[in-house]
Amino acid sequence: MIPSVECVGITKSFPGVLALNDVSFSAMPGTCHALCGENGAGKSTLGKLLAGIHRPDAGTITLDGRLVHFDEPRDALAAGVGMVHQELAFCEQMTVAENLSLGHLPRRRGFVDRRAMCERAEQLIAEVAGADAPTIDVRRPIGELTVGQRQLLQIATAVGSGARLLVLDEPTSSLSEHEATHLYDLVARLKARGVTLIYVSHRMHELFQLCDAVTVLRDGAHVATRPIGEYTEAEIVRLMVGRTVEGYVRQWNDTLLDHAAPTAVAGNTKAPRLTVDRLSSPGKFDEISFRVEAGEIVGLAGLVGAGRSQVMEAVFGLDPAARGTVRVDGEAIDIRTPHDPMEHAIGLVPEDRKKQGLVLGLSGRENLVLPTLSRFASATLVRRPAERTVTQQYFSRLRVRAPGIESATVSLSGGNQQKIVLAKWLAANCRILLLDEPTRGVDVGAKAEIHALIDEIAREGVAVVLVSSELPELLSLSDRVLVMRQGKLVAELPRETNQDTVLREMLQ
Amino acid sequence: MRVAVRDVLGSQQFGLTAIIVLLGIVLTFAAGSHTDAAGVTHNNFLNSYTLIQVATDASFFAIMAVGATLVIVSGGIDLSVGAVYAVAGVTMALVLRAVGPVSPTATVLIGMVTALGVGLLSGLLNGAMVVGLNVHPFIITLGTMWVLRGISFVSSHAESILVPPSLMMAAKATLGLGGALSPIPMLAMILVTIVGSIYLTRTVMGRHIVAVGGNPEASRFSGLRLGRVQIGVYVLSGLTAGIATFLGASFYGSASCADANGYELYVIASAVVGGASLTGGKGSAVSATLGAILIVMMRQAIRTMHLDQNYEWIIVGTAIIVAVVLDRHGTTLLARRMARRATKGVGPADARVASSEAPPSVMVS
Numbered sequence: 001m002i003p004s005v006e007c008v009g010i011t012k013s014f015p016g017v018l019a020l021n022d023v024s025f026s027a028m029p030g031t032c033h034a035l036c037g038e039n040g041a042g043k044s045t046l047g048k049l050l051a052g053i054h055r056p057d058a059g060t061i062t063l064d065g066r067l068v069h070f071d072e073p074r075d076a077l078a079a080g081v082g083m084v085h086q087e088l089a090f091c092e093q094m095t096v097a098e099n100l101s102l103g104h105l106p107r108r109r110g111f112v113d114r115r116a117m118c119e120r121a122e123q124l125i126a127e128v129a130g131a132d133a134p135t136i137d138v139r140r141p142i143g144e145l146t147v148g149q150r151q152l153l154q155i156a157t158a159v160g161s162g163a164r165l166l167v168l169d170e171p172t173s174s175l176s177e178h179e180a181t182h183l184y185d186l187v188a189r190l191k192a193r194g195v196t197l198i199y200v201s202h203r204m205h206e207l208f209q210l211c212d213a214v215t216v217l218r219d220g221a222h223v224a225t226r227p228i229g230e231y232t233e234a235e236i237v238r239l240m241v242g243r244t245v246e247g248y249v250r251q252w253n254d255t256l257l258d259h260a261a262p263t264a265v266a267g268n269t270k271a272p273r274l275t276v277d278r279l280s281s282p283g284k285f286d287e288i289s290f291r292v293e294a295g296e297i298v299g300l301a302g303l304v305g306a307g308r309s310q311v312m313e314a315v316f317g318l319d320p321a322a323r324g325t326v327r328v329d330g331e332a333i334d335i336r337t338p339h340d341p342m343e344h345a346i347g348l349v350p351e352d353r354k355k356q357g358l359v360l361g362l363s364g365r366e367n368l369v370l371p372t373l374s375r376f377a378s379a380t381l382v383r384r385p386a387e388r389t390v391t392q393q394y395f396s397r398l399r400v401r402a403p404g405i406e407s408a409t410v411s412l413s414g415g416n417q418q419k420i421v422l423a424k425w426l427a428a429n430c431r432i433l434l435l436d437e438p439t440r441g442v443d444v445g446a447k448a449e450i451h452a453l454i455d456e457i458a459r460e461g462v463a464v465v466l467v468s469s470e471l472p473e474l475l476s477l478s479d480r481v482l483v484m485r486q487g488k489l490v491a492e493l494p495r496e497t498n499q500d501t502v503l504r505e506m507l508q
Numbered sequence: 509m510r511v512a513v514r515d516v517l518g519s520q521q522f523g524l525t526a527i528i529v530l531l532g533i534v535l536t537f538a539a540g541s542h543t544d545a546a547g548v549t550h551n552n553f554l555n556s557y558t559l560i561q562v563a564t565d566a567s568f569f570a571i572m573a574v575g576a577t578l579v580i581v582s583g584g585i586d587l588s589v590g591a592v593y594a595v596a597g598v599t600m601a602l603v604l605r606a607v608g609p610v611s612p613t614a615t616v617l618i619g620m621v622t623a624l625g626v627g628l629l630s631g632l633l634n635g636a637m638v639v640g641l642n643v644h645p646f647i648i649t650l651g652t653m654w655v656l657r658g659i660s661f662v663s664s665h666a667e668s669i670l671v672p673p674s675l676m677m678a679a680k681a682t683l684g685l686g687g688a689l690s691p692i693p694m695l696a697m698i699l700v701t702i703v704g705s706i707y708l709t710r711t712v713m714g715r716h717i718v719a720v721g722g723n724p725e726a727s728r729f730s731g732l733r734l735g736r737v738q739i740g741v742y743v744l745s746g747l748t749a750g751i752a753t754f755l756g757a758s759f760y761g762s763a764s765c766a767d768a769n770g771y772e773l774y775v776i777a778s779a780v781v782g783g784a785s786l787t788g789g790k791g792s793a794v795s796a797t798l799g800a801i802l803i804v805m806m807r808q809a810i811r812t813m814h815l816d817q818n819y820e821w822i823i824v825g826t827a828i829i830v831a832v833v834l835d836r837h838g839t840t841l842l843a844r845r846m847a848r849r850a851t852k853g854v855g856p857a858d859a860r861v862a863s864s865e866a867p868p869s870v871m872v873s
Contacts, residue, residue, distance in 0.1 A: 318728070338731040348729065356729045359722035361789050370719055371730040373712045381710045424730065 002065045004029040004196035005050065005165050010059035012045055014441075019045040022059070023222040025215045029064075029164075032187060032197040034207040034228060037217035038240050038503065039304060039469035043200045046217070047167040050198065051083035052076030063165065082158025083167040084151060092143035097121035099142050100157055124160040128152065128186060148179030155186065159195065166190065167198045172206060173305055184210060202303050202507055204233045216240055237507070241471070241499040271330025273463035274346075274432045276315060279324030284310040285487040288324070292432070292463040297454065299478030300467045301502050307487040308467045309351050312434045316348040317341050328432065342371065344432075347425030351436040351467075353414075357421035360410040364402055364420050365391040367409055372428045394423035399449060415446025422453065433457065436467045451477060471499045520783045524798040531805050539812045553812050560689055562801070562808050564759070567697035568593075568752045569771055570800035573778035574704035575748030577796040580779050581708065582741045583721040583788025584645040588634060590771035591656035592749035593756070596626035597763030598660040600754065601669035612674035619675055623754035624747060630656060631746020635739030645742075653772065660765035668764035671757055679758035693755050697797060700751060704793035717741060721788030777824070778803060781831040803827070 003026035012020040020042045027033035035043045048054045050061065052070030061068050063079055070076045073083075090099050097118045098105075106116040121138040129136075129152060136149055145153070151171060158166055168187075172180045187197060187210050199211055207214065208228060216223040216239040223239050231239075272291040279288045285307035292298045300308045314322035317338045325332050328344045335341055338348070350356035358367050368391050369376060376386050391405045398419040402412050409417055418438065425433055435454065439447045454477055458464050468474045474481060475497070483491040483505040491505040532553070539552035552558070572589045579586045600623040607618055634652055638645045680690040708714040720727045720737045728734055757763040782799030784791030806827055810820050 316729075337733065338728065339733060342731040350729050355723070356725050359719050359726050359789070361722045362719065366715065366719070370715075370727070370732070373715055377712045380712070381706070382712060382715060384710075 001028060003027060003062075004031075004064060005198070006062040007046075007050075008060050008062070010046065010049060010061070011057050012042075012049060012054060013057055019220050020049075020056075020217075021220045023217065023220070024059075025222065025225045027196050027198065027213065029196050030191050030194045031212040032191055032199050032210050034211035034214040035198060035200045035217065036207070036214055036236055036240055038471060040219075041217040041240070042220040043217055044169055045220075047083060047169050047198060047200055050076070050081055050165070050167055052081070053083070077158075077161055077163070080162055080164040081167070082155075082161070082163035082165070083169065084154045084158065084171055085169055090142045090150060090153070093141055095139050096136060096142050096145070096153065097138040100124055100138070100153065100160070124156045125153070128156045128159050128189070146179065148175050148182060151175070151183065152186065155190075159190070163195065165196045165198070167200070169200045170202070171199075172201065172203060180206075204236065204507060207236075208233070234504075237503055238500060241503055271327065273329060274465070275325075275327035275330070276311075277325040277327065279311065279314055279322060279326070281310060281314055281319050281322040284319070284321075285314075285484070288484075288489050290482055290489065290492075292465055294431070294463050295458050295461045296479045297458045297464040297466055297477050299474040299481040300465060300484060301471065301474055301481055301506055302484035303506055304469065306484040306506070308484050309436050311484070312348060312436050312465065312467060313350075315341065316346065316434060318348075342428070345428070345430050346432040346434065347371075347428055347430035348434045349418075349421050349425060349436060349438055351440070353417055353421050357424075358409050358417060361408060363406045364395065364400065364409055364412070365405045367420055368394060368405075368423050368427060371424055390427055394427055398423050398426075398453065413443070413446075415442040415450075418442050418450065419446065422450065426457065430462060432463045432465075434465045434467075437469065438466070439468070439470070439473060447473075471502055475499060475502070520792065521794050521798060524782065524795055524802065528798060528802055528805060531802070531809065535805070535809055535812055538809075553808075556685075556689060557687070558808075560691055560694060562804055563694035563697065564690070565807075566797075566801045566804040567693035568756045568768075569774045569778060570697045570797040571700045571752045571755070572745075572748050572771065572775045573782070573796040573800050574700050574793045575745035576775045577779045577782065577784050577791045577793055578704070578708065578714075578717060578741045579645075579745045580776070580784040580786060581721045581788060581791040582717045582737060583724065584638065584738065584741060585649065585776070585786070586634065586742060586745045587646065587649040587772045587776075588630065588653040588656060589745060589749045589775050590768040591653045591660070592627055592630040592746050593753045593768035593771060594763075594765050595630065595656045595660040595663075596623045596750045597753040597757040597767050598664045598669065598765055599623070599626045600757060601671050601763040602663060604672055604675075605669065609672070612677070615672045615674045616678050619671065619758065620754050623757070624750040627746040627748070627750020627753065628743055629746070630749070631743040632739070634746065635742030638742065639735040639738050657765065657769075664763075664765045666765055668762045670762045673761070675758035676761045679755060690759075693759060696751065696755055700748065701793050701797040704748075704796075708791075708793055713737070713740060718789060721790070723789070774800075774803065777828050781828055799831075802831075 006026035008024045010020050010023045011018075023042070023046065025033075035046060037043045045054060049056050052073045052075050055071065061070075063081070068079050070079070070081075076083075091102070094102075097114075097120075100121040101117045106113040106120065108116070118138050125136055125138070136145065136153075142150065142153070155166065171183055175183060184206070187199070190197060199207070201207060211228050213225065214228045214231065214236065215225040216236060218240060273294040274292040276291070277289050280286050288311050290298065300311070302308045310319065313319050314324075315326055315335070317335045317340050320336075326335055326341075327333065328346070333340060333344050354360060359370070365387055369387050373382060376382050376390075388405065394400075395402070395405055400416050400419045400423070402416055409420060412420070422438065438454065439450050442450065451473070454464060454466065466474065466477060475495070479495050481493045481495070481497055481502055482489055483493065483502060485506060485508060490508070493501060493505070535553040536551055539554075541549050541551045543549050572593070576586055576589060600619050603622045604615060604619055610618070630652070634645070634649055637643070637648045637652075641648070679692050681692055682689055683691055685691060708717065716727070716732050716737050717740070719730070720732060720734055724734060753763070753767070756767065778800035779791060779796045780786065780799070781802060782792060782795030782797070784796065803824060806823055807820055810817060810823065
């Protein structure tokens with residue numbers, strides 16, 4: 001029997017990151033094939049290669065025995081490969097029928113044939129939706145539908161345009177339990193129709209329920225492809241972990257003496273540097289409580305969407321809906337805007353440095369002093385020489401490689417951009433630093449430098465909360481690891497913990 | 509030193525000044541000359557009277573263009589400045605008429621406080637609505653443009669109102685230049701431009717405006733108060749309209765509800781010809797004033813060269829598009845030059861990363 005899809009020697013690198021390294025696997029027609037791996041293992045990249053969103057640097061993709069090359073998603077669609085994304089892309093204000101026919105609207109005498117369009121949409125939905133699924137009015141705007149219904153539509157579009165291979169990227173991550181069961185039924189029906197599914201998910205029980213075979217990736221490399229029945233959940237988790245630590249290893253012995261001591265001494269009543277008490281935000285996270293001592297690095301682990309970044313943003317005053325108490329040195333602070341935590345020397349290095357971290361059109365100097373500009377002003381005028389001195393100082397301390405402090409940040413590499421974002425808050429003399437994915441998209445050299453810097457600032461007495469999707473990074477830097485799952489804090493692990501344990505808490 | 513020279517030559521202000529000077533030279537040759545009663549030959553363009561006249565014509569909307577630049581740099585737009593000009597002028601004239609005859613100094617002071625005050629309040633209204641109602645500034649200021657224009661119609665009964673002559677005497681003071689030369693509006697324009705430029709580039713608030721316009725999200729993550737910045741720029745835009753109307757109404761001796769009709773577009777055009785980016789984050793007060801002068805000179809050129817006045821719109825419209833395209837093209841070239849410099853400055857390993865970087869998808873799979 002000819003495999004529905006066969007990948008041989010797929011390699012894909014992005015600047016600074018080898019996302020996939022010589023990956024080969026195949027899936028039989030009418031089966032559901034699971035793709036497993038940690039955050040960053042290369043699952044989504046592999047899915048996007050199949051859907052024509054990225055092009056492989058090396059390797060071949062064969063569909064039903066035919067060698068294919070995709071330059072664009074439409075090539076993949078034409079060859080019968082559809083992808084259902086984590087973010088569902090639709091035109092919100094247009095109707096269901098219009099969305100389903102976008103790109104090939106039926107025409108009659110130059111006008112859109114509304115009736116034909118609606119009939120086609122209803123037919124498409126009927127083909128994939130089960131008999132028990134709630135009916136969808138194709139004349140309603142798509143914005144009124146639930147996430148589950150939209151997903152159904154995306155699958156309907158793909159199947160309707162003749163997809164024989166469907167990539168589902170974390171399809172249940174934003175569905176309710178009830179909606180998820182509809183999706184499981186749909187997957188079963190698609191399999192029965194001979195459609196092959198590539199199923200990317202972190203939810204183990206789903207994989208065992210739906211999938212026939214599993215491919216495990218680790219650090220962009222292929223680890224195993226087997227019928228799923230040959231494994232247990234624990235065995236799959238074990239195959240997923242074991243990523244290598246690259247770059248910096250923290251000097252535990254020094255730091256232990258420095259900052260573990262104050263809390264260990266009996267009778268010490270000193271309040272922790274940062275206390276977060278029952279912080280909640282509707283629909284994002286619930287009753288989050290933790291504390292961070294001065295000089296301590298607390299890691300926050302969790303899957304994408306577990307609510308880690310949202311907690312960071314709430315502490316930094318970016319979530320008006322958040323309720324709860326934040327204390328600095330035992331004193332409750334009123335947080336409404338980022339200005340309030342900044343008054344208490346709290347800084348946030350955000351997840352997305354290009355959107356949230358930097359004003360890319362401005363120079364390194366202008367970005368670096370942005371949060372603290374008023375400190376450089378005397379008689380309302382900003383003193384340029386003082387700005388330059390401080391910027392120079394942080395550029396050399398963080399070894400920012402740039403033509404100069406005046407060059408626009410847009411022209412710098414990811415690692416150097418990230419160093420400037422870090423420098424912004426170091427220059428603000430923060431006593432509490434919230435770091436959200438501080439090394440994402442950063443090359444290996446800069447990564448090690450940033451790790452060393454985080455260790456250094458902790459040793460200087462800064463309380464650090466570190467969010468990272470890279471477990472080795474998190475484990476090598478953190479004094480304690482907190483694990484979040486679906487908006488809740490589910491575990492607190494000592495630094496001696498291992499990836500296996502953390503990952504199991506994250507997945508459950 | 510060589511770097512400084514290159515920076516000056518490459519700067520936008522230099523480019524604009526060069527175009528203005530070039531146009532001036534062309535006009536000097538094209539205008540021809542005449543001989544006065546005393547037998548002295550005068551160039552029809554290059555004489556102090558015409559030059560100050562050009563500067564005076566430019567000054568009223570150049571002053572507003574400085575305010576508009578602040579709004580545009582912050583990522584907003586203010587369509588109401590022409591209407592603010594009218595309502596502030598009419599209010600000033602009505603207040604002065606109600607006050608009756610007082611000393612010249614008091615007249616000037618009352619006039620100034622009224623015009624600037626109304627401008628400021630109108631700006632505050634715009635800013636508060638943009639921030640408070642969270643509606644796009646284009647729509648808010650489009651609305652206030654008509655509302656304020658309407659208020660000036662109603663309150664003036666659509667009549668032109670004379671202002672006390674002491675105001676005109678002040679605005680047309682020759683400051684010792686003699687003859688019919690009145691440099692006050694020009695000097696006011698230069699002063700507002702300098703203050704605006706220092707404000708935008710050297711003060712905390714000005715730098716915050718640039719940052720918010722460049723990336724509001726990153727500015728918020730840096731603890732900047734976006735609402736305060738937004739309200740501030742509309743207040744300042746209203747204030748410059750107040751200054752312009754105080755000078756304009758004083759200079760021409762009257763205020764009317766039809767004053768400065770369509771000025772908002774001249775004002776925005778000046779800022780944009782001066783290189784301000786409508787997407788925010790980029791713009792200069794000096795360039796906006798140079799942009800205003802350039803537009804007035806093009807109008808002057810039509811007059812001097814005895815072309816049909818009706819061509820003015822076509823020429824000004826074309827010039828705006830050409831200016832912006834040239835400016836954008838210049839930016840691309842500059843970016844390319846900068847990228848080349850960046851790759852030269854850092855090691856080869858970094859240069860590779862500088863070109864692009866891993867999309868976030870790599871990390872979230």
